[in-house]
Every structure is written in C-alpha cells, then in structure tokens.
Amino acid sequence: MASSFLQSIFHPNEIVALIQYKFFRPPPIHVIPPEQKTKIRCYEFLNETSRSFASVIQELDDGIRDAICIFYLVLRGLDTIEDDMSILIEKKEPLLRNFHKTLYKKGWTFDESGPNEKDRQLLVEFNVVIEEFLRLERQFQDVIVDITNKMGNGMADYAKDAAHNKYGVMTNKDFDLYCHYVAGLVGIGLSSLFSISGLEKPELANDTELSNSMGLFLQKTNIIRDYLDDLSGNRRFWPKEIWSIYVADLADLKKPGYETKAINCLSTIILNALQHIPDCLTYLNKIQNRSIFSFCAIPQVMAIATLALLFKNYNVYTSVVKIRKGETVKLILKCTDIYEVANIFRYYTRVIIQKNDSKDPNFMKISMACGKVEQWCQTNLPDIDSYSPQQDNDIMIFLIGFILSAFAAYLLHYVNQEHLDYQGRESLDVFD
Amino acid sequence: MVENYLIIGGDGFVGRWIVEMLIKRGETSITVFDIVQRYFDKEIKHYQGDLSNYDDINECIKKENITAVIHTASPPHDGKSEELFWKVNVEGTKNVIEACINNGVKKLVYTSSSSVVYDGYSELINTDETAPYPEKHMNVYNETKAAGEKLVLEANGRNGLLTCALRPCGIFGPNDRQAIPGFIKVMELGQTKYQIGNNENFVDWTYVENCAYAHVLAVDKLSVENQTAGEAFFITNGTPVPFWDLCRFIWAQFNHYPPYILKFPSSFGFIIASFAELASFVTGKEPGFTRFRVRFTTTNRYFNINKARNRLGYEPLVDLEEGARRACQPVIDSFNNQRK
Known part of the structure; x- marks a missing residue:
C-alpha cells in the first residue's frame, strides 16, 4: 500500500485517486444472504482467483452480476486445466472438449490438478460453481455453455497441435485466431449475457466483430507485456510473422546486441494491437448501463495505458513492466462515461505519438493508427473538445497541501502499523 | 456508359493522373485542354488554349462532342498575380460552365480545394461538408477557388448539366511541385531539428493517385439518385497524422534523421515570426518565417471524408x-544520379 503511494509521489493526482479509492469509495452494497452458502463460496473464489476482475464484477448491477461471476469462474476452471502441464494430453483433451457438459453434472469436482496450479482449489470445489450455474436463468446457461464448448474445443485443438506447441503462433492471422479462442469468445459471450439481461439492447449480442476486438485488444496487450514470463514457461504467443522480420528466434529478442531489433519488433506487435482501438471504442459507445460500461471500459483503458508504457520500452525484455497502482486507480475512477474513456485513449495515443520516432520501421503506420483514434473521437463524439472532464488540475492546486500532509500522516500511521497490518496491504491489489 | 471525356488542365499534376487512369481503364474518347502541352499521347486529342477565352474552350467542347468534363485547371497556390487567380479560377470556370451548358454536356466535375472553408487561423477538426465558407478567405487563391466552386455547384441542373466539386487537401506525389519540394527545402536548410508546437495537431494529406481516383469516381457516380449532383466532397487519404510526423517520415526517406529536436511552443513561434515579418517589411525582402507558417504547422487541419466514402464509394487506393x-x-533517384 505505502509503496503505491511512493510510486506516485511525482504524480499528485494519482495520490488523490489512491486516497479517494481507499477511503471514500462506497463498497459494493449487495449482500448475499448467509443461507446461500454456495453463492458466497463462488464470490470468495472470484476474489481469490481474480485480482483484476473481482471488484469490477462485484459492482455490476443485480440482473447481470451472478451470471458474469459464474461465467468467469467456469472459464477460470477451464483455463486451469488447459494451463496444467502435469495433466497428460490424453486426459486433458477430453476434459477440455467436454467441459461444457460437466456444467450439468451436479457434484462434479476435479482434484488432479498439479500442486503448482494456483487455482486448483476452484476445481476441487467445482460443485459449488455448478450448483450456482444451474440456478442461473436458462438463457444465461445456454450462452455460458456455448462459449465454454467453443473455447474448450479451441484449447484442445491448440494443445494437440504439435507445431503450435513447438513453434508457437505463426502468422498474424493465427495470432488473431488464437486470441479469438482465449479472449474474443469471452467478449462475444459477455455481449450475449448483457443483451439477455435486458440491460443492453438485443443487437449488442450480434456485434460479434466488435465484441471479438474487445477481447483481442486485451489479450494482445497481455501477450506483449508477458513476453518474458511466457518465454520462461516456453509459451510463444508473439506471431512468427512479426518477430521473424527481426530475429531468427523469439528468444533472441532479449539477448544483448539485439536491442534495436527488439524495440522495433515491439513496435510492430504494438501496432498490431493498436488497430483494434476504433472497434473497442465503437463497442463501448453502444453500452448503456453504467455498471456494464465500467466493467467493459476499465480493462480497455488499462490496456491502452499499458501499451503506451510498453512502447519503446526495453524493460519489456528484462523485467515485468506494469503501470503504477496510482495510475490504475486514477483510471478506474475516471471510467464513468464514453467521453472520459475516449479522452483517456486520446491521452495515451498522444504519449505514443511523443515516443514515436522516424527511425522506427513502423513510424508512419503507428502515426496513422493514432490519427484514427483521434478521428474516431471527433467523428463519434463531435462535442468531445467542449466536454469538460473531471477537472483534477484546478482542484489540485487547492488540494496539494492537503494531500501532502495527509500522505505524511498516513505514512507515519503506516509505519506504526506495518507489522500489524498485512491484510490492509493486500486490499488495494487490483489489476496485478 | 461511354463518355467523351474532356480533362481541362490535363497536362497538370492531378489532371495528368486522371488522364492516365482513364487511358488505363480503356476509355477511347479522351480530350485534354491545357494552356501548355507537356504530354504527347497518340490516343488523346490535345487542345492548347486559354480558359479565359470562351471561344477556345467552347470550340474544343463542341468539336469533340464532349459529354463529361473534369476541370482541374488552376494556377499554382504560390502564384503572385492576384489577377491571374481571378482570370483562371473564376472567369475561366464561368467559361467552362457556359460552354458545357451551350453544348449539352451532361457532367462537370470541378477540382476545388479543402482550403475553401479555411479562414487562415481557425482549427479544422474533422471538418465535413456542413462547414460554411468563411466570411473572409485567407488569400486570393482560396477566395477564387471558393468562387469557382460556387459557380459550378449553382450550375447543377441547368440544361441537364450535373455538377459536383471535389475538395482535396494537401495533394502530394511523385514530381509534385509544391509539397515534396517544401519538405526537401527544410532538410537542405538543416532546419529539421526545429519543432514548433507539441506535434499533437493532426493534418490530412492526399496522395495524387487517390485524388485522381476520386475524380474518376465522381464522373462515374454523378447523378441525382446517388445524391452526388450539386454536392461538394472533401477528399483526403483518410488518415490524419501529427504534422511533424509526415515531415520526419519524408526526411527519413532520404536517410535524414534530425540528430535532436528543439521544441518551441507555438506562442514563441508567433513572436519570432512577428519579428521576422517586421524585419522583412523594413528590408523589403520576402519573409522566410511567418505567422502563417507557425499556424500552418501547429493547428489541426483534417477532414471527415465519410460523405465521399458513402456517396462516391471512395476509399484511398494508396495509403499515406x-x-x-x-x-x-x-x-531519391535524381540525387543518386547526381552522385554518379
């Protein structure tokens, strides 16, 4: 906790956001009656398995929250099986392909996950997820089953694909297809759930292209950021079509002597991700429900903030690059409507423009991709420049004194409490 | 439908691309009218004449039984003579319109300019065709282009003539005489390291082939049903970019990369430019650095081309x-030849 404040020490508006988030944000008001033990357990699992999504899911409106929570846990269960290298392919394949049928098997549990799978407990108690799944409306169930079926089969195909396992993703088309299976389908499923809930228009479910782009933009950003981590686990998601322009092997990118190539390769794959932005903004512009809007928009703004940070940043090849927690919290608090979100995208595309340089082989293409974001905003939100965002700057001048003293007081308090307060430290661990 | 095409200004930069595009697609009746002749193709009839002389253009249209006219002729932007702009862009255009009406021409496409809506200082942010003409134009070029455009659009429907106007922005291409030489001059003067403004202003450009393509589409699609008759269309590459980015990309084609970049806020640029203008006023020399230039490099200047996309089916063929x-x-080739 204190470290997040320290990281943001030169960004006072982030300190404001951190304080606001920590002390002044109303907790989600919904309370689950104590007799609904399986539902309580499901939300506990949500908090244990997801730092990124737990809070945004819990803030969803009543008509949709449980369905999204169960959808998330089902996919998390599927993902835990897919990731588990201790399960032999002969066993894994039918598990993945039939996982959607498992959802109807009351009492089904699975305790054969490897000891290192962090979410193995979810499968050990998967009967509670199934129980809650069966309580959902029939239409919600159908969507979850349909997406689980498609994703499970997609994962099984990849798991069996020897070339994929050895060489990783090959072409840019493969890259899109892989991301479609692991993330685009989630977007498509979510849109269907939103429509069925009645909180969004029925047409949203048919915008599969846009829903897919939402997933692709997030997944590609994660894949770019996780280069080092994935490579150490011998997972190769960067498409060969991109890295082979620069190096003979994906792992060469992190080697000394390849710095310029590594940076140029990074720009190429970031450009690939940037091209989804107009679709993502178009999708967000269709969302009507405020809680669904935040749920969809928060991960998207995290992604553009991350891409802006990763662009031209060699640290991608040496360590884990993450946006500051203060920045994260500031963005979460801002994700209230399409104008705010569009302005966040414009802000970060300008960061990219400032870092762009004419020696980069994708210089002009990146410039054009950023121009497209700007033009999207002006075309679809023509009054965006007269829209006044939450003016943090003016208030800042008055608040800086207060913040600094509050910060000092907090630090003193924290230092005194440090050895007692391990719990408090974790409470802000969103979006890790 | 088979047309007898006339390209006025067909030896000019954009006109020539249109002529070649028409030849390429197998048109058999192409006539060019221009004040000079630079190209000699056997499949094309060429009339050399002066637009300000009605008989010159009337004779050409009558003799060749022209059905579709593309009027691209205009003196270059930086021309000094105000009188010439009025003579060609307004009087000349009047003559073209009269000759079209008197000879029963069916279609007239006019090459206007995106600058007809520019007052010289306002930002043009995603501007579309609903933007009005400014009360006061920035210069005579813009004023006369706007006057010509108005005449053309007002003539729509007279004696069966259908008209439309295209407003391209920042036309550039191989052997252009305005855009690329401008970029190269900055490079040769060693001024590429200076940046006025924060490079967050987006600017549109139009590659010449896309511009020519829009003209061909406009002739093909000119009709009442398509909602193209009597209409103006902005034409660009559809990808606005930060002003300095295209400059730096062009310099990069010559392997020139600014060693470092000195950024000046635009307010500072205005002060320097004011002094430069004052100095040039005193010395009587042409100022190299003007407030207009500062504005040109620091303001947004880009357009929404959805109308052209929807009604003309326009989509740029060549990206920026x-x-x-x-x-x-x-x-680059000529530099290499000089070295040999």
Missing part, C-alpha cells in the same frame, strides 16, 4: 506511408 515513399522516389 506508401504514397510518401512513391512521392520521394523520383527525388
């Missing part, structure tokens, strides 16, 4: 990056 490469190639 490829266009800039092609535009630089002849200059």
Whole structure:
C-alpha cells in the first residue's frame, strides 16, 4: 500500500485517486444472504482467483452480476486445466472438449490438478460453481455453455497441435485466431449475457466483430507485456510473422546486441494491437448501463495505458513492466462515461505519438493508427473538445497541501502499523 | 456508359493522373485542354488554349462532342498575380460552365480545394461538408477557388448539366511541385531539428493517385439518385497524422534523421515570426518565417471524408506511408544520379 503511494509521489493526482479509492469509495452494497452458502463460496473464489476482475464484477448491477461471476469462474476452471502441464494430453483433451457438459453434472469436482496450479482449489470445489450455474436463468446457461464448448474445443485443438506447441503462433492471422479462442469468445459471450439481461439492447449480442476486438485488444496487450514470463514457461504467443522480420528466434529478442531489433519488433506487435482501438471504442459507445460500461471500459483503458508504457520500452525484455497502482486507480475512477474513456485513449495515443520516432520501421503506420483514434473521437463524439472532464488540475492546486500532509500522516500511521497490518496491504491489489 | 471525356488542365499534376487512369481503364474518347502541352499521347486529342477565352474552350467542347468534363485547371497556390487567380479560377470556370451548358454536356466535375472553408487561423477538426465558407478567405487563391466552386455547384441542373466539386487537401506525389519540394527545402536548410508546437495537431494529406481516383469516381457516380449532383466532397487519404510526423517520415526517406529536436511552443513561434515579418517589411525582402507558417504547422487541419466514402464509394487506393515513399522516389533517384 505505502509503496503505491511512493510510486506516485511525482504524480499528485494519482495520490488523490489512491486516497479517494481507499477511503471514500462506497463498497459494493449487495449482500448475499448467509443461507446461500454456495453463492458466497463462488464470490470468495472470484476474489481469490481474480485480482483484476473481482471488484469490477462485484459492482455490476443485480440482473447481470451472478451470471458474469459464474461465467468467469467456469472459464477460470477451464483455463486451469488447459494451463496444467502435469495433466497428460490424453486426459486433458477430453476434459477440455467436454467441459461444457460437466456444467450439468451436479457434484462434479476435479482434484488432479498439479500442486503448482494456483487455482486448483476452484476445481476441487467445482460443485459449488455448478450448483450456482444451474440456478442461473436458462438463457444465461445456454450462452455460458456455448462459449465454454467453443473455447474448450479451441484449447484442445491448440494443445494437440504439435507445431503450435513447438513453434508457437505463426502468422498474424493465427495470432488473431488464437486470441479469438482465449479472449474474443469471452467478449462475444459477455455481449450475449448483457443483451439477455435486458440491460443492453438485443443487437449488442450480434456485434460479434466488435465484441471479438474487445477481447483481442486485451489479450494482445497481455501477450506483449508477458513476453518474458511466457518465454520462461516456453509459451510463444508473439506471431512468427512479426518477430521473424527481426530475429531468427523469439528468444533472441532479449539477448544483448539485439536491442534495436527488439524495440522495433515491439513496435510492430504494438501496432498490431493498436488497430483494434476504433472497434473497442465503437463497442463501448453502444453500452448503456453504467455498471456494464465500467466493467467493459476499465480493462480497455488499462490496456491502452499499458501499451503506451510498453512502447519503446526495453524493460519489456528484462523485467515485468506494469503501470503504477496510482495510475490504475486514477483510471478506474475516471471510467464513468464514453467521453472520459475516449479522452483517456486520446491521452495515451498522444504519449505514443511523443515516443514515436522516424527511425522506427513502423513510424508512419503507428502515426496513422493514432490519427484514427483521434478521428474516431471527433467523428463519434463531435462535442468531445467542449466536454469538460473531471477537472483534477484546478482542484489540485487547492488540494496539494492537503494531500501532502495527509500522505505524511498516513505514512507515519503506516509505519506504526506495518507489522500489524498485512491484510490492509493486500486490499488495494487490483489489476496485478 | 461511354463518355467523351474532356480533362481541362490535363497536362497538370492531378489532371495528368486522371488522364492516365482513364487511358488505363480503356476509355477511347479522351480530350485534354491545357494552356501548355507537356504530354504527347497518340490516343488523346490535345487542345492548347486559354480558359479565359470562351471561344477556345467552347470550340474544343463542341468539336469533340464532349459529354463529361473534369476541370482541374488552376494556377499554382504560390502564384503572385492576384489577377491571374481571378482570370483562371473564376472567369475561366464561368467559361467552362457556359460552354458545357451551350453544348449539352451532361457532367462537370470541378477540382476545388479543402482550403475553401479555411479562414487562415481557425482549427479544422474533422471538418465535413456542413462547414460554411468563411466570411473572409485567407488569400486570393482560396477566395477564387471558393468562387469557382460556387459557380459550378449553382450550375447543377441547368440544361441537364450535373455538377459536383471535389475538395482535396494537401495533394502530394511523385514530381509534385509544391509539397515534396517544401519538405526537401527544410532538410537542405538543416532546419529539421526545429519543432514548433507539441506535434499533437493532426493534418490530412492526399496522395495524387487517390485524388485522381476520386475524380474518376465522381464522373462515374454523378447523378441525382446517388445524391452526388450539386454536392461538394472533401477528399483526403483518410488518415490524419501529427504534422511533424509526415515531415520526419519524408526526411527519413532520404536517410535524414534530425540528430535532436528543439521544441518551441507555438506562442514563441508567433513572436519570432512577428519579428521576422517586421524585419522583412523594413528590408523589403520576402519573409522566410511567418505567422502563417507557425499556424500552418501547429493547428489541426483534417477532414471527415465519410460523405465521399458513402456517396462516391471512395476509399484511398494508396495509403499515406506508401504514397510518401512513391512521392520521394523520383527525388531519391535524381540525387543518386547526381552522385554518379
């Protein structure tokens, strides 16, 4: 906790956001009656398995929250099986392909996950997820089953694909297809759930292209950021079509002597991700429900903030690059409507423009991709420049004194409490 | 439908691309009218004449039984003579319109300019065709282009003539005489390291082939049903980019990369430019650095081309990056030849 404040020490508006988030944000008001033990357990699992999504899911409106929570846990269960290298392919394949049928098997549990799978407990108690799944409306169930079926089969195909396992993703088309299976389908499923809930228009479910782009933009950003981590686990998601322009092997990118190539390769794959932005903004512009809007928009703004940070940043090849927690919290608090979100995208595309340089082989293409974001905003939100965002700057001048003293007081308090307060430290661990 | 085409200004930069595009697609009746003759193709009839002389253009249209006219002729932007702009852009255009009406021409497409809506200082942010003409135009070029455009659009429907106007922005291409030489001059003067403004202003450009393509589409699609008759259309590459980015990309084609970049806020630029203008006023020399230039490099200037997309079916054929490469190639070749 204190470290997040320290990281943001030169960004006072982030300190404001951190304080606001920590002390002044109303907790989600919904309370689950104590007799609904399986539902309580499901939300506990949500908090244990997801730092990124737990809070945004819990803030969803009543008509949709449980369905999204169960959808998330089902996919998390599927993902835990897919990731588990201790399960032999002969066993894994039918598990993945039939996982959607498992959802109807009351009492089904699975305790054969490897000891290192962090979410193995979810499968050990998967009967509670199934129980809650069966309580959902029939239409919600159908969507979850349909997406689980498609994703499970997609994962099984990849798991069996020897070339994929050895060489990783090959072409840019493969890259899109892989991301479609692991993330685009989630977007498509979510849109269907939103429509069925009645909180969004029925047409949203048919915008599969846009829903897919939402997933692709997030997944590609994660894949770019996780280069080092994935490579150490011998997972190769960067498409060969991109890295082979620069190096003979994906792992060469992190080697000394390849710095310029590594940076140029990074720009190429970031450009690939940037091209989804107009679709993502178009999708967000269709969302009507405020809680669904935040749920969809928060991960998207995290992604553009991350891409802006990763662009031209060699640290991608040496360590884990993450946006500051203060920045994260500031963005979460801002994700209230399409104008705010569009302005966040414009802000970060300008960061990219400032870092762009004419020696980069994708210089002009990146410039054009950023121009497209700007033009999207002006075309679809023509009054965006007269829209006044939450003016943090003016208030800042008055608040800086207060913040600094509050910060000092907090630090003193924290230092005194440090050895007692391990719990408090974790409470802000969103979006890790 | 088979048309007898007349391209006025067909020896000019945009006109020539239109002529070649028509030849390429197998048109058999193409006539060019221009004040000079630079190209000699056997399949094309060429009339050399002066637009301000009604008989010159009337004779050409009558003799060749023209059905579709594309009027691209205009003196270059930087021409000094105000009188010439009025003579060609307004009087000349009047003559073209009269000759079209008197000879029963069916279609007239006019090459206007995106600058007809520019007052010289306002930002043009995603501007579309609903933007009005400014009360006061920035210069005579813009004023006369706007006057010509109005005449053309008002003539729509007279004696069965259908008209439309295209407003391209920042036309550039191989052997252009305005855009690319401007970029190269900055490079030769060693001024590429200076940046006025924060490079967050977006600017549109149009690769010449896309511009020509829009003209061909406009002739093809000119009709009442398509909602193209009597209409103006902005034409660009559809990808606005930060002002300095295209400059730096063009310099990069010559392997020139600014060693470092000195950024000046635009307010500072205005002060310096004011002094430069004052100095040039005193000395009587042409100022090299003007407030207009500061504005030109620091304001937004880009357009929404959805109307052209929807009604003309226009989509750029060559993207900005490829266009800039092609535009630089002849200059790179000539540099290489000089070295040999």
